[in-house]
Amino acid sequence: MSGVAIVGAAETDRIGSVPDRSALELAVEAGRRALADAGLGAAAIDGVAGASVPQQVAYALGIEPRWIDTTNVGGCSFLAHVRHAAAAIHAGYASTVLITHGESGRSRVGTPPRPPDPASLTGQFEAPYGARAPFTRFTLPALRYMKTYGLTGEHLAAVAVAQRRWAARNPRAMRREPLTVAGVLASPLVAYPFHRPECCLVTDGGGALVVSAAERAGDAARAVRVLGTGESLEAPLVAGMADFTSSAAARRAAADAFGEAGLTPADVDHVMCYDAFAHLPMVGLESMGFLEPGAAGGFYAGGCASPGGTLPVNTNGGGLSYTHTGMYGMFAIQEAVRQLRGEAAAQVPGVEVSTVLGFGGMFAAAAVLVLARWGERPSGSLDRATAARVP
Secondary structure, three states: OOOEEEEEEEEOOOOEOOOOOOHHHHHHHHHHHHHHHHOOOHHHOOEEEOOOOHHHHHHHHOOOOOEEEOOOOOOOHHHHHHHHHHHHHHHOOOOEEEEEEEEEOOOOOOOOOOOOOOOOHHHHHOHHHOOOOHHHHOHHHHHHHHHHHOOOHHHHHHHHHHHHHHHOOOOOOOOOOOOOHHHHHHOOEEEOOEEHHHEOOOOEEEEEEEEEEHHHOOOHHHOEEEEEEEEEEOOOOHHHOOOOOOOHHHHHHHHHHHHHHOOOHHHOOEEEEOOOEOHHHHHHHHHHOOOOOOOHHHHHHOOOOOOOOOOOEOOOOHHHHOOOOOOOHHHHHHHHHHHHHOOOOOOOOOOOEEEEEEEEOOOOEEEEEEEEEOOOOOOOOOOOOHHHHOO
């Protein structure tokens, strides 16, 4: 996918609490801002994608697409959209694609309620037993991981602390106040083993991307190359996962993304890993091959993911401290783009390659992007051994 680039990226002006904007308005605003970031007008766009209302966004912006993608597999949908857009560009179905997201997760403006479907698999086999909200369904894999690898409450709390350290450097983050492991463990339990800081925020906001053939990139210095992509599905029920301690979907998606990029996790400088709950980055890093199974507890406790650590993870503060509208993947991509452009609030020096992992529908879906700073294609020469990341 080295001939495709993200040439525009922007979030809505406000994130967090935006009670005067509907989900559609947030998506349209993000789309306008991404177009401005790319230096393009609506006439340059011939493809649109989004997990909801892309038709309405296209109409509002005056776009007349010849390619559309309405894939919705939860929070990783936007990573899948980048993959699909890249494929469409290579096939000649589109030349420049606008991907948008807007969600009023907190204020619920323009967001109709979604009643549970009693005929669905979750409606039949999880909801009747009390597994309804995401935090009730994610407890099973988290507890199995803790039992299998001896992960402690302190280890789990260290994820929230690491991300708060990044958020403290980010003026747009919703939660920036200092956080300690002891503070996490003393906070209210939401559903064992998750304390409040180990659960994602509930916010409003939006973001958008412009994906184009590389030769069409306007300001090449700010374009971000799409080197590799992957997507996969696992069981729609958490109880149906092959292994509660890892994600088969993330493993398959990462294998495809790294294979396409011609790189390995050892070549990556920066990671954005979906973090609706604190154990997700642990499972994600291990499933993608950045860490050996069971190593994530020591990795986080040793400060390896924190500012100054060996592998910066979730540098905007993540869904735990930055923002989480309900479908977080768009914001993970945005931060990866900022890091590669050298424009992030908590900038990591020398980021050349970034990997983004998104989950959707609990662990039901996953998608991975391998992105690179514009310039020479990375050759895999970075000496960053995985073993060195674990204290």
